[in-house]
Amino acid sequence: MTGLFPFRYSFLYLLLNLFLLSSCNKKQQIYADTVVVNATFWTPDVAMDTIEAMAIKGDTILAIGKRKTLNEHINATTTVIDAKGKMVVPGFIDAHVHLLMGGNSLLNVALRDVDNKQEFITKIEDFAKTLDSDEWIVEGNWDHTLWGGELPNKSWIDSVTPNTPVAIYRMDGHMILANSAALKIAGIDTSTLNPAKGEIVKDAEGEPTGILKSEAMYLVLDKIPPLSPEKKIDAILKAQNYFLSQGVTSVHDVDSLGGFSVLQKMYASNQLKVRVYSADPLPQYRTIDPNTLVANKWIKNGLLKGFMDGSLGSHTAAFNNPYSDSPKDKGILMLNNDTIFKWIEEADMAGFKITVHAIGDKANTTLLNAYESVLRKNPEKEPRFRIEHAQHLDPKDIPRFSSLKVIASMQPYHAIDDGRWAEELIGKERAKTTYAFNSLLQANALLAFGSDWPVAPASPLYGIYAATTRRTLDDNNPDGWYPAEKIGVTDALKAYTINAAYSEFSENIKGSLAVGKLADFVILSEDLTKIKPEQIKDVNVMATYVGGKLEYSKD
Template identity: 35%
Template sequence: MRPIHLSRSLFVLACLGAFAPAHADTVIDNANGYTLNSKNELVRFASLAFDDKGRIIAVGGANEVAAKAKNARHIDVQGKTVLPGLIDAHGHVFGLGEMLTQLDLSTSAKLADAVKAAGDYARANPGQAWLRGGGWNQEIWKLGRFPTAAELDGAVKDRPIWLARVDGHAGWGNSRVLQLAGITKDTPDPVGGKIVRDANGNPTGVLIDSAQDLVTRVMPKQTEAEARRVLDRSLQQIAKMGLTSVHDAGIDAGNDRLYRDYADNKKLTTRVYGMIGDVGKDFDELSKKGPLKTYANDVYALRAVKLYSDGALGSRGAALIEPYSDEPKSHGLLFRKSPDIYGLMEKAMRKGYQVNVHAIGDAGNRQILDGYKKLVGGTATGPLRHRMEHAQVVTMEDIARFKEIGIVPSMQPTHATSDMNMAEDRVGPKRIKGAYAWRTFLKQGSKIACGSDFPVESPNPFYGIHAAVTRQDASGKPAGGWYANEAMTLKEAFRCFTLDAAYAGQQENSLGSLETGKWADFIVIDQDLFKMPAKDIHKTVVLQTWVGGQQVFGAK
């Protein structure tokens, strides 16, 4: 494979991973280009031109485009495939950066691996007062239970170590953590949370959902320098993955200040559509002037709110209407009573914000659908395209209500292939029919906004497209796909990571496709996405990433 030619200036830019000023119109030549248009048609193109402000001025054949950009510089991509930049409609930018700078347990195959990694990390970081990390999954370890503080004490006893579960809805700490947080046999479970206990009622070291707040409130606060390092690492990884826009699902005032600063200084190398986490003190501060629809040439927006209905399926925190099939005494957890969560939703709506609520279990989804039904009309906020984040396990009758009320299902395809080892155990053969039900949603006309929920899953969007199309993991299991009747076509999966993700952020007129007048957000990849075997989609490698006509990543 011949390397793509880059000018010296572009090579330097790729290495820096930052914006540089554009000077003239630019034409991308000799492209094997694909984009959707506003009619949902898959369009081919050979050339793409954009102006010095990063707006597309022509897309099509070489001669046609050259005629509209006569004095442009030309970049030959030598027949490589060019696609619109991909959009992750649900990620956690700072969480990704933290995972990249802390202990990562996502590859630990068994409990012993995780314990050893914790000990190694502690020895390698003697100056850290608190040791942090995450990514563990007791389902992969085949424990049949959660890990314990005593097991973690075997690796780290002198300092607190706190490790988030892969979904972020549970945390595992050693005995020092429990001591510092003041968690004892007499500590009550907080509303919306659970302290996992042994047969004698003693805390075992794992805290679920809001119970984690007992620990996080005694942790040292992150410094701005640390936050900047975290954001830098995350942005580098995001650009490498070919993501040109991310919907950040839950930010605070400090995150907002950094985003604006990075945007002002042309360091924000992906577009960020921000969701304010909850409607408390930070919301009151950030919403004084109302939603921020666009900032710094559409690099940043802050016009949504993120709320939570329930927990996650893996930790049995997702709220179910009927008990868990594998734990008949538990229904999971609704975080708030309906009047309370509806009050929060209405507060955000009255201020003009899109409301995006995390709901995984069928009870969680039903509670929030009832709230949307009650509130959307009265607040006249239907045009804001309120969303359900995850919409993971939904009754068949409630799926229809998404379309009726006008709620966007914001879903993560890799959740299905990550959860298939336990999901049916949790909910049984009947409820699983409404779980990860992409085809059912699409058939009724819902637009699915696809994402990954990184760092819960990899931020690589080609993993998501692969999962959406095959319903299989990277090893090709299970044969034929897991409940393959709910799979997407390749075109649908491509759309849910482009135009429909942009639609969910109210940005489809400027992002999501390569059309005249839109931003020149695009990627160059090593394979033809629309001709390669579906089983190999996850192997796709991004060679270049461009945002607003400026290259922010180039493979070495």
């Protein structure tokens, strides 16, 4: 018997070790804080019919897949959200907003939809009565095409703002109207000369009309007292509530205007509900220490933004050929090839990310040439250069976006807005490759979509509607303005989600519904893939979740 004991002991020991090993290897059950069920899920990297539920733990997606499988993550403390058959999509990422300008516009006079001179005057008069004596009237975002095309004049508003300085933007941000009080503060009169890259518009007698274009705007804008930190916080709080109501969970702020330090304070005090990728002016690359850059789940900087030209509506976009309605005018090219190449090369080598505004075909060509030269000098890098707007393209430049891996950061709403009048300025031939969404996609370019808010509404749904229908706002193009450039809903959704995340080097943490990514998602009233494109603008954002937390509900 004694000879059997070692065998029996060894056998029992083996069983014990196998039991302990299996216990250690057994997956510890993790229960979700929230599980979303009964929804039509859309995400760019998984087939829709494979997703029936999504489980969330903390601010992260824990699991996604069949309902039966995800039931194991539910216990008594789990909140189960019944989406009632509605559509769930990743949180929208608006790749082009002006955060402080937009937030401040919500605190100032709103002129975006004004369509006649008298309403323009009355709104400014009424708002002036609400201000203290030392306050300016700013923002505005007027659109003179809505009342027939006549540019406003300081004489319209001088009598109702005799002591209140006014400096209000045209909707595109490249032209302002200043009243006499503001012009006096800036020292602008009949003898003031135009800056090199701007224009002080004057009447036949040489008197400034109050319209200032491009760099001339800063003669007045630089005199406006800066917003206090408290006002900046108010503006950002207003802005983020607006974004959340539109299903936007992340934004790319393309001109921080000194707002990033405020964002840092808001982050530290848990006031942020929308994630922000913030840009500084490209010329400042020499003054920013790359070692001081910030990158976390909520705020991130390191993007630099430059300008090649102005805008179409103000005749400051730079074209190779003259404007159709102004034969001697080709717009304003703000940077030549040598300067923009030097800035991009040095900023890129310092570790910054680069994006540059380009509207006209000459501006886009010049910028693409500069990007190509930088890439040729350092072909091993993956800078993900961006062009903001990429609005009017020379057909020969369209394939270059893909070959150079340049991201076209575009704003679809502009297509259905500008489409009302753009042909008068540039003619039919150049209009064919205006907002060339489909041509760029067919050439394998990557599109990232945004709004340009407050120039346009920060509504991804309206942007998707614009990209898929190209129906202009005046209803004169029911089949689409240059319909060959329409794209499908899926491509538009990608541009507002995973592509926008990619353009900020954040595709590993957001932009799709996937395990380990941030639980940023939106519940929509309709399945965008099942309805007619023209119905998309009427779809409602029912709820917006950021990091698994409900931050907006329509109910």
